[in-house]
Amino acid sequence: MQFDKPNILALSLAGIIAVLIWVLTSSVLYVSTGNDAYLLEVGMVSIAMFIACYLVIRYSVEEFIYNKVKIIYKNIHNLKIGSDEDEDEIVRSTDLDMVTREVSEWAEQRDIEIEALQVRENFRREFVGNVSHELKTPIFNIQGYLLTLLDGALDDPEINRRYLKRANKSVDRMIYIIQDLETISKLESNMIQLAYSNFNIVGLVKEVFEMLEDKAKERKIKLVFKKEYDKPIKVYGDRQKVEQVLINLINNAIKYGNDKGKVEVRFYDMDKQILTEVSDDGVGIPQEDLSRIFERFYRVDKSRSREAGGTGLGLSIVKHIIEAHKQTINARSSEKAGSTFSFTLQKGK
Ligand code: ADP
Numbered sequence: 001m002q003f004d005k006p007n008i009l010a011l012s013l014a015g016i017i018a019v020l021i022w023v024l025t026s027s028v029l030y031v032s033t034g035n036d037a038y039l040l041e042v043g044m045v046s047i048a049m050f051i052a053c054y055l056v057i058r059y060s061v062e063e064f065i066y067n068k069v070k071i072i073y074k075n076i077h078n079l080k081i082g083s084d085e086d087e088d089e090i091v092r093s094t095d096l097d098m099v100t101r102e103v104s105e106w107a108e109q110r111d112i113e114i115e116a117l118q119v120r121e122n123f124r125r126e127f128v129g130n131v132s133h134e135l136k137t138p139i140f141n142i143q144g145y146l147l148t149l150l151d152g153a154l155d156d157p158e159i160n161r162r163y164l165k166r167a168n169k170s171v172d173r174m175i176y177i178i179q180d181l182e183t184i185s186k187l188e189s190n191m192i193q194l195a196y197s198n199f200n201i202v203g204l205v206k207e208v209f210e211m212l213e214d215k216a217k218e219r220k221i222k223l224v225f226k227k228e229y230d231k232p233i234k235v236y237g238d239r240q241k242v243e244q245v246l247i248n249l250i251n252n253a254i255k256y257g258n259d260k261g262k263v264e265v266r267f268y269d270m271d272k273q274i275l276t277e278v279s280d281d282g283v284g285i286p287q288e289d290l291s292r293i294f295e296r297f298y299r300v301d302k303s304r305s306r307e308a309g310g311t312g313l314g315l316s317i318v319k320h321i322i323e324a325h326k327q328t329i330n331a332r333s334s335e336k337a338g339s340t341f342s343f344t345l346q347k348g349k
Contacts, residue, residue, distance in 0.1 A: 010055075018046045022043060222262045227266070237348075241321045248318045261282060261338075277340055279340040
């Protein structure tokens with residue numbers, strides 16, 4: 001027998017009633033008959049009354065508590081248990097300690113859910129704010145150029161071409177932002193299926209070097225391997241997506257690198273993975289910003305990023321792609337000494 005609260009209550013009440021019955025009945029019988037011959041029978045009846053009272057009281061108390069507990073359980077399991085049909089699923093419990101425990105677990109779970117929803121809501125609000133802010137600048141620029149043209153600049157053949165070109169540049173900027181946003185939303189909703197294959201990452205880096213050669217030359221930046229890689233290094237991943245990662249990282253290394261500087265790529269063999277490092281000797285990233293640079297629209301130097309045509313989404317895309325491969329990316333930097341981005345890929349065959 002468990003000495004829980006309903007049991008103690010039932011035992012105490014039944015005990016009091018049995019003792020009262022025993023005392024009252026024996027007194028009445030003693031007074032009326034003048035002897036104590038019925039004492040044993042009265043005792044037996046009292047014990048029977050004690051057992052009966054105990055069972056009735058215990059049942060009533062349990063039913064009372066269970067009815068209250070049922071309402072609590074129904075509220076807690078509201079989502080799962082909608083109707084009386086599912087009543088069997090409710091734990092038939094009158095153990096108040098257990099109910100208290102379950103209620104506090106439920107409340108804790110709710111707190112966590114509410115917190116997650118708040119974070120998501122803030123994230124969404126911030127994201128919408130960022131997108132509109134990013135698009136506002138090129139839109140206002142375009143509007144400015146058009147108004148100037150309408151105000152008379154249209155008739156000046158030299159100015160009108162210049163303004164139209166500038167307006168077109170702002171349109172290009174909007175297109176980049178929208179394309180990057182589209183890529184991110186596809187990556188986030190897992191709409192992009194990775195097309196896995198084995199490929200040589202040294203060859204891929206060479207292709208990206210060629211692609212970005214002109215841009216690097218403009219600032220007299222050298223694109224080089226840290227050492228000779230005469231043998232192929234095979235990795236297993238989505239070649240096109242990894243190309244996007246390399247383009248974004250090497251492009252950033254050029255954008256935030258120093259004139260006449262150097263962008264170096266290096267590979268490390270790590271048992272089951274290949275680690276690729278892209279380093280530059282540029283402006284670097286302050287320590288306090290390092291953990292945030294992979295966030296959407298996060299920029300250390302806003303004006304430098306925009307001047308260089310950045311959308312603030314490049315690293316966020318890179319992180320998504322690497323994480324979709326179930327791999328990791330990391331950034332380290334010391335201000336003025338440059339930055340290094342490294343990511344892993346599964347070794348290929
Ligand atoms: P952006 O389009 O602005 O370059 P990214 O997402 O690619 O956006 O990068 C986010 C920010 O991280 C950049 O605005 C820049 O401040 C910083 N950053 C990225 N790569 C480098 C780098 N190689 N050196 C210094 N800062 C960098």
